Amino acid sequence: MAMRVLFLNCTLKKSPLVSNTRALIDKAEAVFCELGVESEIVRVVDYNVAFGVSLDEGEGDEWPRILEKIKACDILIIASPIWFGVRSSVAQMVIERLDGTYMEGNPLNGQYPLYGKVAGVIVTGNEDGAHNVAGTTLFNLTHLGCTVPPNVDCYWVGDAGPGPSYIEAGGDRHLYTNRTVRYMVHNLVYFAKLLKEHPIPTNLKKLDEGAKKVSN
Numbered sequence: 001m002a003m004r005v006l007f008l009n010c011t012l013k014k015s016p017l018v019s020n021t022r023a024l025i026d027k028a029e030a031v032f033c034e035l036g037v038e039s040e041i042v043r044v045v046d047y048n049v050a051f052g053v054s055l056d057e058g059e060g061d062e063w064p065r066i067l068e069k070i071k072a073c074d075i076l077i078i079a080s081p082i083w084f085g086v087r088s089s090v091a092q093m094v095i096e097r098l099d100g101t102y103m104e105g106n107p108l109n110g111q112y113p114l115y116g117k118v119a120g121v122i123v124t125g126n127e128d129g130a131h132n133v134a135g136t137t138l139f140n141l142t143h144l145g146c147t148v149p150p151n152v153d154c155y156w157v158g159d160a161g162p163g164p165s166y167i168e169a170g171g172d173r174h175l176y177t178n179r180t181v182r183y184m185v186h187n188l189v190y191f192a193k194l195l196k197e198h199p200i201p202t203n204l205k206k207l208d209e210g211a212k213k214v215s216n
Helices: 020-034 063-072 089-103 130-143 175-197 204-211
Strands: 003-007 038-043 075-083 120-126 151-159
Touching: 003 020, 003 063, 020 038, 020 075, 020 120, 020 151, 020 175, 038 063, 063 089, 063 204, 075 089, 075 130, 075 175, 089 130, 120 130, 120 175, 130 151
Parallel strands: 003 038, 003 075, 075 120, 120 151
Antiparallel strands: none
């Protein structure tokens, strides 16, 4: 069964600058490759993405190009560094732009475009914030229609204060991170296959009609 994973690298650094977040993405990509899953990595800041919550913010906005890649994938992974304890501004912008997909419900059942996809999160940074970034982002993705399996967050954090990040600190040898990246990949692939074989049957349009009958 052909499977495709899309990583959205929400680093603040444009290519070709070195990205610690990309280094951890590469770890996950290698495991996906072992399972025969095709992958694509998009560094969001390399595109001209406008701020907003619509599908297309007009002339020059390259978000529609990224959105087409999202719609074509089976597995979506948001990868973000930690800044001031929260996800990067780029990751926040991605979630805000995905808000526009609520307007593209399936005409038959009302399901949003991200229904049928599974989602995970990769986080890198110093000090704390990994749980905040993962928890908030995965919660957002469920609201947008993604399925979130167990153990699909993978992160690495360094010591408090300024200091070496994932690459310089040798994070690639960190046991917990190397363990969770494998948990994440295997669970995402398993659930993605399940959803391909057994699509979610929920008819949102019909449920909306029922809700309106008992609401003001």
